[in-house]
Amino acid sequence: MFKYSLPSSLLLFVVLHLSAIAQLEVVVTKVEVLAGAQNARTINSFILFDTEGSKPQFTPAALIDVKTQAKFVKIKARKSLFETTVAIKVSEYQYMVLGTGKYAIEVTTFDPESGIDEQTVSVDLGYMPDPKPQPEPEPEPDPKPTPNAVPDDQFNNLGRKTQEWSKSLPKRKELGDVYRQAAKLLTESPITTINDATLFIADSKNKLLGSDAMKYNVFFENLNSDLRTRWPLSKGDLALYMTCVAVGLEN
Amino acid sequence: MTNLNSDYNIAEVRGPMGWGDDSSMSIDQRHDRESKLYDKLSADMPVAFKARNTLIADNPIMDKFRKLHDSKNYGSDSYDLTLIDELVFNRRISWLPQKTGSCVISNSMRPWSRRMLFEVCVRGDSEELIGRNEFTTNNLAFYAPFSYGCGRRRGNMRGSTERDDGSYCEVQYESFIKDGVVLCNNGKLLEILAKLGSSKDQDFPEPQDNSVYRRFQNWEFLDTLLPFADFRLLESPKVTNIQQHIDLHKQFKPMSVCSGIAIQRIGKHKDGFDIHAQNPRDSWGHCMSFQGYFTASDSKVYIRLSNESWGANIIYNVPVEEVDRWYSRKAITVQTIGEIDLPDSVPLL
Numbered sequence A: 001m002f003k004y005s006l007p008s009s010l011l012l013f014v015v016l017h018l019s020a021i022a023q024l025e026v027v028v029t030k031v032e033v034l035a036g037a038q039n040a041r042t043i044n045s046f047i048l049f050d051t052e053g054s055k056p057q058f059t060p061a062a063l064i065d066v067k068t069q070a071k072f073v074k075i076k077a078r079k080s081l082f083e084t085t086v087a088i089k090v091s092e093y094q095y096m097v098l099g100t101g102k103y104a105i106e107v108t109t110f111d112p113e114s115g116i117d118e119q120t121v122s123v124d125l126g127y128m129p130d131p132k133p134q135p136e137p138e139p140e141p142d143p144k145p146t147p148n149a150v151p152d153d154q155f156n157n158l159g160r161k162t163q164e165w166s167k168s169l170p171k172r173k174e175l176g177d178v179y180r181q182a183a184k185l186l187t188e189s190p191i192t193t194i195n196d197a198t199l200f201i202a203d204s205k206n207k208l209l210g211s212d213a214m215k216y217n218v219f220f221e222n223l224n225s226d227l228r229t230r231w232p233l234s235k236g237d238l239a240l241y242m243t244c245v246a247v248g249l250e251n
Numbered sequence B: 001m002t003n004l005n006s007d008y009n010i011a012e013v014r015g016p017m018g019w020g021d022d023s024s025m026s027i028d029q030r031h032d033r034e035s036k037l038y039d040k041l042s043a044d045m046p047v048a049f050k051a052r053n054t055l056i057a058d059n060p061i062m063d064k065f066r067k068l069h070d071s072k073n074y075g076s077d078s079y080d081l082t083l084i085d086e087l088v089f090n091r092r093i094s095w096l097p098q099k100t101g102s103c104v105i106s107n108s109m110r111p112w113s114r115r116m117l118f119e120v121c122v123r124g125d126s127e128e129l130i131g132r133n134e135f136t137t138n139n140l141a142f143y144a145p146f147s148y149g150c151g152r153r154r155g156n157m158r159g160s161t162e163r164d165d166g167s168y169c170e171v172q173y174e175s176f177i178k179d180g181v182v183l184c185n186n187g188k189l190l191e192i193l194a195k196l197g198s199s200k201d202q203d204f205p206e207p208q209d210n211s212v213y214r215r216f217q218n219w220e221f222l223d224t225l226l227p228f229a230d231f232r233l234l235e236s237p238k239v240t241n242i243q244q245h246i247d248l249h250k251q252f253k254p255m256s257v258c259s260g261i262a263i264q265r266i267g268k269h270k271d272g273f274d275i276h277a278q279n280p281r282d283s284w285g286h287c288m289s290f291q292g293y294f295t296a297s298d299s300k301v302y303i304r305l306s307n308e309s310w311g312a313n314i315i316y317n318v319p320v321e322e323v324d325r326w327y328s329r330k331a332i333t334v335q336t337i338g339e340i341d342l343p344d345s346v347p348l349l
Helices: A008-021 A156-164 A172-188 A194-230 A235-250 B027-044 B060-072 B080-087 B103-122 B144-154 B169-178 B187-197 B210-217 B222-228 B242-249 B321-329
Strands: A024-033 A038-043 A045-051 A057-067 A072-078 A087-091 A094-097 A100-109 A115-124 B255-268 B275-296 B300-308 B317-321 B330-334
Touching: A024 A094, A024 A115, A024 B027, A024 B321, A057 B222, A057 B275, A072 A087, A072 B317, A094 A115, A115 B321, A156 A194, A156 A235, A172 A194, A172 A235, A172 B060, A194 A235, A194 B275, B027 B255, B027 B275, B060 B103, B060 B300, B080 B275, B080 B300, B103 B144, B103 B169, B103 B255, B103 B275, B103 B300, B144 B169, B144 B222, B144 B321, B169 B255, B169 B330, B187 B210, B187 B222, B210 B275, B242 B300, B242 B321, B300 B321, B317 B321
Parallel strands: B275 B317
Antiparallel strands: A024 A057, A038 A045, A057 A094, A072 A100, A087 A094, A100 A115, B255 B275, B255 B330, B275 B300, B300 B317
C-alpha cells in the first residue's frame, strides 16, 4: 500500500486531476502458448526447440497490455479472493497470465506526479473443473505381467518356455534360424530323417555358438527334457516343435 | 498316360524262379504247404497277422507323393508304392536281377525297402532308414541271403546246389517276423564276406557270386549272425480277397505273392500303358510282389505287380478283376509287409 503524508483533501484533488490527464487503459489479448520447449526459437512460421529436455504442450494464456503514462505498474490475477496466480512480467507494461480458468486481473498504476490508478478486468481462459479427489488407482497385481511377444503355441506354449530359458543368452536369433532351417528340411525333403535333422542342428549350433556353447547347457537340458516327455514325435510334429523353439529364440 | 514300362516288352523277360523246394510238387500242393505253414505260424504269433489299420495323415511330403501320382495321370484313387523311389531319389532304385532261385527273398526285399521308405520318408515316423544307397554296405535293403537262409531253415529246406534253390512265402515271413534282418554294414557279416571275397559294392544287398548266396541258403553263417538280427516285421496280414488287398494298398502296404501264375501282355490301354494278365498256357513257380494300384482315365483299376527281381522296371499292370479271380480260385498265397520295426530316431536337439 502506498503511504503518503498529504492531507486527504489535497490527495483527493491530486488523484482526480491526474486521472483526468493520465487515462489507464488495460487491453487483454487471448493467446495460445507453447510451453515446455527448451531453447525455443522461431524461423519464419516454425517454432524450433531442442528435443532434449522439452516437454511441449499448448496452454491458453492472456497477454495484459497496460497503456499508461504512470511510471509503475502492478498486476494481480486471481481466480477468487484467496486464489491468486502469478502474472508473468513480459515488459514494463506487458504481463502474461497462464493457464485455464476465469481470472480477475487487477491493474494498479502509480506515478509520483500523476498518482495512483486502478482497473480490474476479467478474462476467461477456458473451463477449469473444480479439482476433485482422484479415485485411488486400482492396485495392480505384483509383479506386473510383462507383455510377451511369443503367442500361445503348441506343446504347452513351448515358444514361451524357450524364450524364458534363453533369456540373455547370446546369438538367440541366429540359433532360432538353425531350428527353423531344420524344420524346413523335415517338412520339405523326403530323404531327411529325424536323425539327419538333429545332426544338422548339432553341426550348425557348434559352428554358431563356438565358445558360447557352454552358456547354453541349461537351455539344452531344459529343451531335451521337454522333448523326451513328448517322444516319439513324427517328422511333421518334430518340425512343428522346432518351429516353436525358433519362435521362442527369435523373440 | 505315359507308358509305365516303355523301354522293352517286360512280359517277354524270363528269370530264375524259386517258389517251393520240390519241383515235382504241383502248384496246388505248394499252396497247401503254404497254408499249413501259415496255420502254424499264425497260431504261434497271432498278433503279427492282425491288420493294423493306419490312417495316413496329411503332411507336405504326402502331398508331394500325391502330386507325383497325379503327374503319371493316375486317377485320384491311386496308391502306387513303386513311385516312392522317384519321390525320394528322383529315380527308381534298380538292384541287380536275381541269379539263383531266390525270388522269395529277392521280390520280398524290394517291397520291404519301399515300405521302409514310406514309413520314414513319407509318413515321417520317428525311425531311421537302414541305409541310403542303391548298393554298397550302406544300401536301402537288408542282407538278403541271410534272411533267405533263415526262412529256408524255418521250412527245413537245405542244400547248396541249383537244384536246392527255392523257398516259400510263409517261411520267409516267419523269419521276417521272428528273426528280423541283418544290415549290410554289420561288422560280423563284413568279416564273413571279406573271407568269401564277396564284399564289392554290388554284392550288397545280394551277392553276385551264386555260391555265396547258396552257402547262406544252406544255413551257413546264420547262427553267427542271428544275434545281430533286428528290425522285425510287426504286421503281416495274410490276404485272401481283393477288398482286403485294396484296403491294405490304400495304406501303402505291399505284399509278396507266391503262385504258379505266369504273366503275359494282353493289350495296351488307351492311356498308353500295357495291360497284363495271367498266361494260361504257362506257369511260373515264382514269387513277385503287389505294390499298389492306380485308376486309369476310364476309372478301371490296375494292380501293380512287381517282378523287379528279373529286371529293372518289370512291373505289370493287372486289371483288378483279374487279381480278384486269382483270389477266388485260391491261386495265390499273399502275405503283407505292414509295419516294420525300424531303427529308432534319437530325441536330441
